[in-house]
Amino acid sequence: MGGSDFPLNSPEGANPAPSAPNQSPSERSWSWPWGYLESLVIVAAVTIGGLIAQFLFGPRPTFLLSYPLNLILALILIAFLFLTRIFKKVLYFLASAPLAVVLMAFMALWGLAMGLIPQLDPSAPAPETIWGILGFFQITSSWAFSFLYLLVLVSLGATVIRLSPKRITVFFSHLGLWLVLLAAGLGAADRQREIMRVMEGSFEWRALDEGKRAEGAYKDLDLAIRLDDFIMEEYPARIALFDPKTGRSWPENKPPVLLQIDQAALHKTQKLGDYAIKVLEYLPNAAPMGDNRFIRVMFQGSVQAALVEAKNLKTGQTFQGWLTPGGGRLPPNPLILEKDGLVLAMTRPEPRSFVSKVKIFTIEGQEVESSVSVNHPLAAGDWLIYQRDYDAEAGAFSLWSGFELIKDPWLNLAYAGFGLWALGCVGLIVKGGPRKP
Amino acid sequence: MTFSYGLGLLSAILWLSGALAVLAKRRSLGVYLTLAGTLVAGFLIAFLWVKLARPPLRSMGETRLWYGFLLALSGLGAYRRWAYGWLLFFVSLVAGVFAVINALRPELQSMALPPALNSVFFIPHVVMYMLSYSLLAAATIAAIYKLRRQGQEGIIALKTLKAPKDEVKEKAAKAKELETFIHHSVRAGLGLLTLGLISGAVWAKLAWGHYWSWDPKETWAFVTVTAYLVHLHLAANRRTPLPTLTLLTLPLGLLFLMITWLGVSYLPTAPASVHVY
Numbered sequence: 001m002g003g004s005d006f007p008l009n010s011p012e013g014a015n016p017a018p019s020a021p022n023q024s025p026s027e028r029s030w031s032w033p034w035g036y037l038e039s040l041v042i043v044a045a046v047t048i049g050g051l052i053a054q055f056l057f058g059p060r061p062t063f064l065l066s067y068p069l070n071l072i073l074a075l076i077l078i079a080f081l082f083l084t085r086i087f088k089k090v091l092y093f094l095a096s097a098p099l100a101v102v103l104m105a106f107m108a109l110w111g112l113a114m115g116l117i118p119q120l121d122p123s124a125p126a127p128e129t130i131w132g133i134l135g136f137f138q139i140t141s142s143w144a145f146s147f148l149y150l151l152v153l154v155s156l157g158a159t160v161i162r163l164s165p166k167r168i169t170v171f172f173s174h175l176g177l178w179l180v181l182l183a184a185g186l187g188a189a190d191r192q193r194e195i196m197r198v199m200e201g202s203f204e205w206r207a208l209d210e211g212k213r214a215e216g217a218y219k220d221l222d223l224a225i226r227l228d229d230f231i232m233e234e235y236p237a238r239i240a241l242f243d244p245k246t247g248r249s250w251p252e253n254k255p256p257v258l259l260q261i262d263q264a265a266l267h268k269t270q271k272l273g274d275y276a277i278k279v280l281e282y283l284p285n286a287a288p289m290g291d292n293r294f295i296r297v298m299f300q301g302s303v304q305a306a307l308v309e310a311k312n313l314k315t316g317q318t319f320q321g322w323l324t325p326g327g328g329r330l331p332p333n334p335l336i337l338e339k340d341g342l343v344l345a346m347t348r349p350e351p352r353s354f355v356s357k358v359k360i361f362t363i364e365g366q367e368v369e370s371s372v373s374v375n376h377p378l379a380a381g382d383w384l385i386y387q388r389d390y391d392a393e394a395g396a397f398s399l400w401s402g403f404e405l406i407k408d409p410w411l412n413l414a415y416a417g418f419g420l421w422a423l424g425c426v427g428l429i430v431k432g433g434p435r436k437p
Numbered sequence: 438m439t440f441s442y443g444l445g446l447l448s449a450i451l452w453l454s455g456a457l458a459v460l461a462k463r464r465s466l467g468v469y470l471t472l473a474g475t476l477v478a479g480f481l482i483a484f485l486w487v488k489l490a491r492p493p494l495r496s497m498g499e500t501r502l503w504y505g506f507l508l509a510l511s512g513l514g515a516y517r518r519w520a521y522g523w524l525l526f527f528v529s530l531v532a533g534v535f536a537v538i539n540a541l542r543p544e545l546q547s548m549a550l551p552p553a554l555n556s557v558f559f560i561p562h563v564v565m566y567m568l569s570y571s572l573l574a575a576a577t578i579a580a581i582y583k584l585r586r587q588g589q590e591g592i593i594a595l596k597t598l599k600a601p602k603d604e605v606k607e608k609a610a611k612a613k614e615l616e617t618f619i620h621h622s623v624r625a626g627l628g629l630l631t632l633g634l635i636s637g638a639v640w641a642k643l644a645w646g647h648y649w650s651w652d653p654k655e656t657w658a659f660v661t662v663t664a665y666l667v668h669l670h671l672a673a674n675r676r677t678p679l680p681t682l683t684l685l686t687l688p689l690g691l692l693f694l695m696i697t698w699l700g701v702s703y704l705p706t707a708p709a710s711v712h713v714y
Binding site: 035036097098100101104105107108111112114115116117118119140184191193235350351352353354373374375376377384386404406408411414415418421422425426427428429 | 644
């Protein structure tokens, strides 16, 4: 494969350095243009410098990358990149493939460490071991990782400056990735995340203060949410054998065998352990009626229920009864299969969707009436509002809805980056690379 | 034995016998058998889609089904274009092995799709990844084949000094063709891999609130993409000292890829992941 794709480090024309005649660049270290050896030394030195800084000063403080310091750093970075256009040799080295390869290899090593060592929250105290002190449990907030990340931004930025925009595929991928890394890295500390729980039919403007979660403290936000309705749809329930002594599904230590119970399963016999199960009746909306009997109802607060018959294939004994997973104030109703103590029970139905109908009031007077659901956040003011959770015990009967509010001033920059990067990838697929080898 | 289980087993048998046929130099029979296995797997995907009333992409077994299908499909496409018998052999073999794994680990196919997966990104995200995995697997097979050939050629090189010129030329042309194949499959594979990652990031922003959280699966995806980027930059740079190293990054990348896809659940970092299923 030729080197025609990335002429980032081609010595010809790009290298006015007075290197000694009859000596190829690779033969003499630290003469321009720098290559793999010089890159390796520099990147290793930056890493070791980061580890020493970690040892001396502890983890990198968050405020160093918060507004306005992160913005200043971004401007310095861009100014520096444009300045390198004067010092061409520096620019060519920073944009060179050898430096990129070595940097990526080191970043991949940090990635491997992160993928193998369970990471702690950056705000948590690090363990008092040598690995803990050197930041291996909080890699993303360690000095070494941050220095390398910055060097990646420098090297990638230099590449963008060097590349001709005419080579659109390569240019878009590099510029896109650079924008994403800039927004993700320098924007990390500016991201704000709040958690709010709203009761149905009422207003809320206070978020749970994560820092003082233990004291149950709240803080006021610049917007209020009114929860008008919380609607949850469920999948048809399923049934399984349970051991009442352990409360777990049977057989133990195996993934539960679940039978789907719905209209399609009616009057069919399905095998479950030693039992043949037949669904005689299925009511998606039911309420108990008198002595262990269920009827179809049309009001809110109904539960799923099914009349089933279980035949023990070994003894021939037959059991019949109504099953319901319960919900609201209604307890679950299992079928007791006496002999071995097993019971047949309906599992809690899985949610198909849950939606909160809300009205948002921002402090500036903006009012938004809409709904929030998983995968469909709602924008109001500077916030994106996400459906987070609900009262899992109550399920569809939940009286409150939990929201996550996220503010990320750098988000549009990241999206722009993702867009350009994706276009670059399409080019890579379609053309199989910028030029044929 | 259910109908879908039978179809899965049938595709396994067809693919494995396809691989055997190629090995026995019955190439056109191998193509037909592999094609038949692929059609059966494609039918199985369609059947499950209708039966479960959702795209069959949720569980590990379901992604393995897509992988086998797309791997065999890209292998057949590559065979049509390049006529590499060894590639067809490995592709049928790997697709067959994955189908056998699925037959050995039958899953209970639940109809339930958690709300987080109910998104326009769900299908493109997984399908682009599976297609990319199959292309990168093909590139790795080619890289290992080339590494072996290079080892042999070192010995042959001395003999070819006396060989007729046409023979040397032909060998050089074949080596060049193999390079082109690796070049194209890596680039298409990496492009799709990155598109899978970008679509996943945008989806994560909509579903979880942030586009990148260093979740273990994301971390391993980062390592994988970075490894392939290293390959791309090594391959594109004419001052690369070791061409063998460039080729070796491909099996390494595939190892990371397999950890990302199948291995993360077994790592000490797994409990923190929202991607374990």
